[in-house]
Amino acid sequence: MPGSIQPWLKDIHFRFPSWIILSHWAGFNLPALMVADAMRAPARVDAAKPRPGVVFMNGVSEAAVPSRNLTALKRVGSAEGNRRPSPRFYPVPANPEKGVSVAITGISTFNMINPGLGVARALRLAPEVRRVYGLNYGAFDSGSFQANLFDQAFRLPISEEPEELLRKIREIHAEHPIDVLIPCLDGELPRFFKIRKQLESLGIALLLPTPEAFEARAKLNLFTEHRHLGADNVLIPRTLIAYNLNDIYRAISQFGGGTVAVKGPLFGCKRVDSLDDAPAAWAWFEQRNEDRVIVQPWMDGEMVAVAAVCDRNHDALSTMTARKLANCKRGSTWSAEVISLPHLEQTFAGFLKQIGWVGPAEGEFLHDRANDRFYLLEINPRFTGWIAFSGETGVNHPLVAVKAALGVRPELPQPRNDLVFMRSGYAIEVDPVRLASLSVNGRVINNG
Structure with a gap:
């Protein structure tokens, strides 16, 4: 009970806990x-x-599994383990003085699996990268303690003031020079927009869109500007914005009285099957301080995502499409496979050029297979969480972004299309002394 020091029994599970x-x-x-x-x-x-005093944190591991292994597992009920060698990590390149040092934000698994973990995992496959630094916002961001991903980790201020962020990055850069910085969280991008010029004057390269492009892909603008994506079978869903419960009722009526999806401007989606379900959906968003929601007809289909990296001319340097096979309730992808959809990739790349995009992005689509139509559900303004998969397929998107930030046009090999992305959770043992170092000193050293 609130304010009580008396322990209260909440539940009993007749099994070992996941943290055993x-x-x-x-x-x-x-x-x-x-x-x-x-x-x-x-x-x-x-x-x-x-x-x-022993400390435990949840982490994730990722692997690219040959699709034939999964085919065999489905067909005969068993399959050999992945005989591919472990990924080659390059903590120090063959030519250290020419290696690039990259700093990455978004390295937590606390509430959501942050994309920075996948970005680091992909860059560890690149011999061109000398050092990888993790930039966290809390002592319990699990990536900070993963030496296979980050050489060192530094804590950034949680303050919304861009000047505080700039001061800390300048402090880190003075001691550990950063060549490229990759922000990987939606909410922090506006702060980086405001200090972009100062960071570049320090010699830190970034590959970021303008604030105008960032706003153009936001859901409220994406769904209400009546944009045409440039293809008859790649569409934006019919959309109404609701400012109160009665607006949701009207939207349901306008969409024919069937099931609708009620979405928040930033996150969250509630299925509303009837008028009786609408109050609970509105209350859920209202409790999270949302004063308006997006209402769209409910659609069924398979989830397809297109990852892209655009240069400063707004041209897509590389695109990659994955069919999502397994998602958790919070939206993180735990399994996916590469598929070839050049038409969809070209359409998405064209739309990114239309809004003047620079840097990484992910378009999430729902594929209505019956009518062969793709509906754009969201554009994420950063690398997707499964982007490490691109490194395994040969078209390493984080490395493409690093090179583009430095003004180098990358040469891209043909990607492998016989792999399936698999993610699993695992436990990380954390030395309490290192945790204390991050908490008190704002840094932790993993590799020299």
């Missing part, structure tokens, strides 16, 4: 004790009771 590996790190391996007891064997533990 923590018992092993604390010297008191409970699964091993259970097995030993079941076998009536003497148990081996490191301590008479769990050692306090």
Whole structure:
């Protein structure tokens, strides 16, 4: 209860918790004790009771699995493990003085899997990259402690003031020079727009759109400007903006009385099957301080995403399309496969040029297979969370962006199309001393 120091029993689960590996790190391996007891064997533990102070964080690992393995698994119920060698990481390139140092934001798995983790994973496959720095907003951003991704991590101020952000980056840059900085979170981009010129004057390259292009792809503008995407089968869904519950009722009526999707300007989507469902949907967004919502007819289909990187002339340097096979409730992609849809990629690239886009972007589409129509649901103004997959297929989008930021036009090989992106969760053991270093000093050193 609020304000009470009395512990209250909330629930009992008759299984091990997902964080049970923590018992092993604390010297008191409970699964091993259970097995030993079941076998009536003497148990081996490191301590008479769990050692306090051990820290656990959730992380994610990602792999590109040959599609033939999954085909075999579906066909016969079993498959060999992935025999492809582990990804080649290049903490130090063969020619260190020519290597590039890249700083990346968005490295947390706390609430959502941030895209910066995938960006770092892709850049670790590139021998041209010398150092990768993680820029976090909190001590518990798990990427900060992943030495396979980041050489060092630094904490940025949570303040909304761009001057505070600039001051901290200038401080980091003075000690650890940054060649390219890649912001990976939607909400921080407006702050980077305001300090772009100052960062570039320090010698830090960025590949960012203008504030006008950023606003053009925002949902409220994307869905209400009556834009034409340039293809008859690539469309923007019919849309009405609702400012109150009665507006939602009117939208349902205008769309024929069927099921609708009620979406927030930034996040969230609620399915409304009837007028009776509308109040709960409106209340959900109202509780999150939204004063208007987007209402669209509900559509079923498969989710397809197009990732792109545009240069400063607004031309797409590279595009890649993936069919999403598994998503979690929060929208993160846990499995996807590369597919060839050149028409969709060209249409999306043309639209990005139309709005004057620069940098990475992801277009999320719903494919109505019955009518072969693609409906644009959202444009994310940064790298997608699954972008590490591009490095495995050969068209390393984060590396493309780094080179474009430095004014180098990359040469792109033909991508592999026989791989499936797979993501899984795993536990990260964190040294309390290193956690304290990040909390107190604002930095943690992973690799020298």
